[in-house]
Amino acid sequence: MNGKIYNSANEALADLCHNGMTVMSGGFGLCGIPENLIAALRDSKASELTVISNNAGVDGFGLGQLLETRQIKKMISSYVGENKEFERQYLGGELELEFTPQGTLAERIRAGGAGIPGFYTKTGVGTLIAEGKEHKEFDGEVYVLESALKADLAIIKAWKGDAEGNLIFKATARNFSPMMAMGGTVTVAEVDEIVPVGSLDPNFIHTAGVFVQRIVEAKCEKRIEQLTLRERA
Amino acid sequence: MNGKIYNSANEALADLCHNGMTVMSGGFGLCGIPENLIAALRDSKASELTVISNNAGVDGFGLGQLLETRQIKKMISSYVGENKEFERQYLGGELELEFTPQGTLAERIRAGGAGIPGFYTKTGVGTLIAEGKEHKEFDGEVYVLESALKADLAIIKAWKGDAEGNLIFKATARNFSPMMAMGGTVTVAEVDEIVPVGSLDPNFIHTAGVFVQRIVEAKCEKRIEQLTLRERA
C-alpha cells in the first residue's frame, strides 16, 4: 500500500495550489524548510499567496524563490531580516507584512490546529503588536487576545516518515513544523527518508499521521546560514 | 552528580507539602499514576488539598488513598465514576467537585504552564459547564472562555528519566503528565528507571528537564482496571 506517499514534490502539490491561498511553511531560518515543496509551489505559479512562516528565506533560496516570482502577496512572520528582495518589495509597497512575535506565532498556529480560535498572552502588551486588540485582566495582570492562524495548505520538512503520515524530526529542524501540520487543512510533508510503516517507535512519533495528508521523499540541499566553528585545540 | 535525583518518594516530597495546597496528579484511570508519590502525599498528612486529576483513583488505590484519609477538599476532574468512597463523600457534601471536560482539562493545564491565562473553546458551549463563563464569537461561531490551571505541586509518573529531569513516557501512560509537568510550580516525577544523563536521545525526550525539579526511581504496582483479553485462535 502506498498510503499517503507521492512520487515527487510537484505531484504532491499538483491539485492543491490556487491563487489567493494561505500557505504555512515550516522552518526557522533555512533550518527545516521544505525546500522541494517550496520549489513545487513556485512551479505551480499560484500567486497572491499569504505565507505564514517564521522567516522569509534568503535571496533566491527557500521562500526567497517565491518572492522573486512575486507569488507572495503577504507574509506573516516574526523576523525577515535576511532578505534584500523582501526589503525591496516591502519598502516599494508591493508586499504586505504582518509581524507577530515568534512565540505568539507558534501558539497561533497550534491554536488554529487545536480548535482554539483565540487565547490570551502577555507577549506584546504595551507594544505596537497589541494595538487594536482586545485586552483582558487575569489575576491583576493585563493580557492581549491573539487569534488562531489556519492555512489551506501546510508544507513542512521532516526527517523520516511513513505511508501513514507519521513523522519524526531531527534536532532543531523541528521548530514550527509540528504545529503547522496541525494548522493546515491539507498538510504535505517532504522527508529525508520514507520508512516502512511499523519501523517508527510509536512512543516517539513527533507528528501523528492524522495531521499529514501527503508525504514525499526528496533530497534537500540544507544550506547553512551562519557556519560557526570552534578551533581545534 | 546527583542533579535532581531523590532517594525516595517521601524524601522528594518532604518539604513540599502543606495544608490547602493545589496538586496536579498525572494518569488516566490507574494508567500512568504516580503511585509512590501519591502514597508519599498521604504520608505527609497535608490536608484540605485541591487535586487536579482526570480521575480520582479507585477505592483504596491511587487518589482513593487520599480520599480515605480525607485529605482532599476538592477535585477538578473529568470523570470520577470508579470510586465508591468518592461518591459517599461527594453526596455527603464533604467533597467539592469541579467537572471539566477532558480536553478542556488537558488544555487548561497546558495553558497554566505555557503562560496563557485563558483560551476559547467550543467544548461545552450550551451546557452546564459554560454557565456563567464569558462567551465570544469568532467567525460566526460561539466559543466559551476557559481559564488556566496551575498547581503548587505536580506529581507525575514517567518511564525513564535522568538527573537533569529529562523524561520519556511509555504508551498511553503519558496522558496528562507532560502538561502537568509544565503546570506545576514544583514538579516531582517518579520513574520506572533512572538512566545516565546522555542516554536519552535528545530528539525523543518527551518532557524537557526544565519542567521537572525532582525525580525519584520507584517501583509501581501498575494495577489494571479492565483486563480485556482476546481468545487465542
Place this chain on the structure above:
Amino acid sequence: MTQDKSGWTRSEMAARAAQELQDGFYVNLGIGIPTLVANHIPEGVNVTLQSENGMLGMGPFPYEGEQDADLINAGKQTITTLPKSSFFDSATSFAMIRGGHIDLSILGAMEVAENGDIANWMIPGKMVKGMGGAMDLVAGVKRCIALFDHTNKRGESKFLRACTLPLTGQNCIDMVITDLGVFNREDNQSRFRLTELAKGISLDEVRAKTEANVIIE
C-alpha cells in the same frame, strides 16, 4: 443468535454504524455499544481508531499474558498496538479532536433531540460520573453518530423534541442509529429523516416510538 424480537440487536446496530466508515477515516468510538463497531469494520476499509487517552491506531485486545498496564484505551481496557500506532499526550489528543482532525465519532446517548442536541453524561439527582471526553468529541469531531436504544426501559422515546437532561453538546449529532433504524440529516440546519428501517420494524412503529419531529415516510 436468537431472533425472538424485531429490531436490531446491539451488534447489528454496531454493524450498521460500521457502514458509515470510509477508507482513510480517523474514528473515535465511545464506550459501550460504539466499541462494538470495531468488530464490523468492512473488508478493504482502512480505518484508524483514536483513543482520547493518547493513541492513534488502536489494536485488538491482547492475548493472555501480553497485557500491559501502560497500554489501555479510553474505556480503561487493555489493548495492543498496530504497526501504524502512535502515542501522544492528552493535549495533543484533544487538539486532534477539537481541531476537527477526527473524521467520525460514534457515541452512545441517553437522549438526542430533533435539533441535534445530545445528552449522555448526567442525570440530575443521581451521582454524576462525569463527561470525560464526550463534550470535546461532540464539539470537535467532523461528524457525530449517536447509537442508542430507541426507547428507555419504560418504552419512552429517547429521540425527543428537546432533551430533558443536561446537554453534552448543542446541535452536534449528524446521524442517529437505534434498534429501530437510521435517521440522517444533510446538515445541522436540516431535519432528521428516517432513511432505513431495522428488520421487522414498521414505519408506524417508528412513528409511535419517536417523539422527535423527524421525517418518517
Place this chain on the structure above:
Amino acid sequence: MTQDKSGWTRSEMAARAAQELQDGFYVNLGIGIPTLVANHIPEGVNVTLQSENGMLGMGPFPYEGEQDADLINAGKQTITTLPKSSFFDSATSFAMIRGGHIDLSILGAMEVAENGDIANWMIPGKMVKGMGGAMDLVAGVKRCIALFDHTNKRGESKFLRACTLPLTGQNCIDMVITDLGVFNREDNQSRFRLTELAKGISLDEVRAKTEANVIIE
C-alpha cells in the same frame, strides 16, 4: 587586550553579566553581546542554555566538518549538543519562555527606560527586521538583564526617562549592564540604582551620560 579607553569592553560586559548566572539556571541569551556570556560561565556553575528555536542544553560551536545544518541556534549559527540536551517544537519552546520556566534572559537593547521598558526591535522609517522571540522573552522570562552600550554613536544616553522607539516590552527589565556599570532594582516597582562602576568610570561620568532618573550615589 588594549586598555586605551575607560569602561568595560563587550567581553567584560558579558563577563559581568555571567556573574548573574546561578547554579541550576535555565538561561536564554540574545543575539550579539549576550551570546558572549556563554564564554564566561563561572566554574562550578551548571547552567542550561535555551535556544528559542527548540533546544535546551546548547553546546559549543562544532569543529570543522562536524557542523549539521539541522542543528542551529536562534542566531542561525551551527552548534552542537551536550549529554543533557533536548529538542522540542517552537510552541513548547515558547511555553517554557512564556510560562516563566526560564530563569534568566540576557538581551541587547536599543533603549531602556527608567521604568524598565525596553525597545530593541524597530526603528521607524528604517526597514524593520522583526522582533523574533524578543517580545516573548521579555514578557515571560523570570528575570531580564539588558546588556548594551550606555550611549549611542552620537554620545547620547540609551538609558532614558522614557523610550522613544517602539517598545519590545513594558516594565520588564530587572537589571541593566552597560560599558559604564551595573544598575539594579529590587522589583519592578523600584527605581534602578547604580550598584557597580566599570573600571576607570566615575560617578560623574555616569550621571552625565544617563538620562534615566536612576539612583547614582
